[in-house]
Amino acid sequence: MKRLFVLTFSVVALSALSACGEKPQTLGSGVKTDGAAYQGVQNQFAAPGWKAGDKTSWEQGLKARAQNSQNEYNKIGNSK
Template sequence: MKYALAMAALAVAMVGCSEQPQSHGLTRSDKAPYAGTGKPYMDAGWMAGDKAAWESHLKTRTQRGQNDYYGVKN
């Protein structure tokens, strides 16, 4: 019984050592948030790199109740 328990503990320890790393790599964007992400994600009337328009659209979204930092209610 002790031998089987020791082998099970050893198996669990070995499985933990063989797990692959779960890092995303070094993909990091150093661009400003208002620089844009690409055409498919752009809002109508907003140009990439226009900070004033970006702030205006963000303010409008917040006033309409769309807040990306607010959790979903259950």
């Protein structure tokens, strides 16, 4: 009985201490910081007609997207 108690206690103690072995998660060297969203991308996924770096054009595009494609009231029409 004593041997079973010691074995159980040892297993519990080892499993409790196993959580203490996690390595710290820090940022490594060479981390790239992001720029402003309106600075844009240089690939084929950019919206047609938009120039990278034009902040006012970016903001107008966001407003148009919010009104035209993300506004549920505009999608279903005015029910009044």
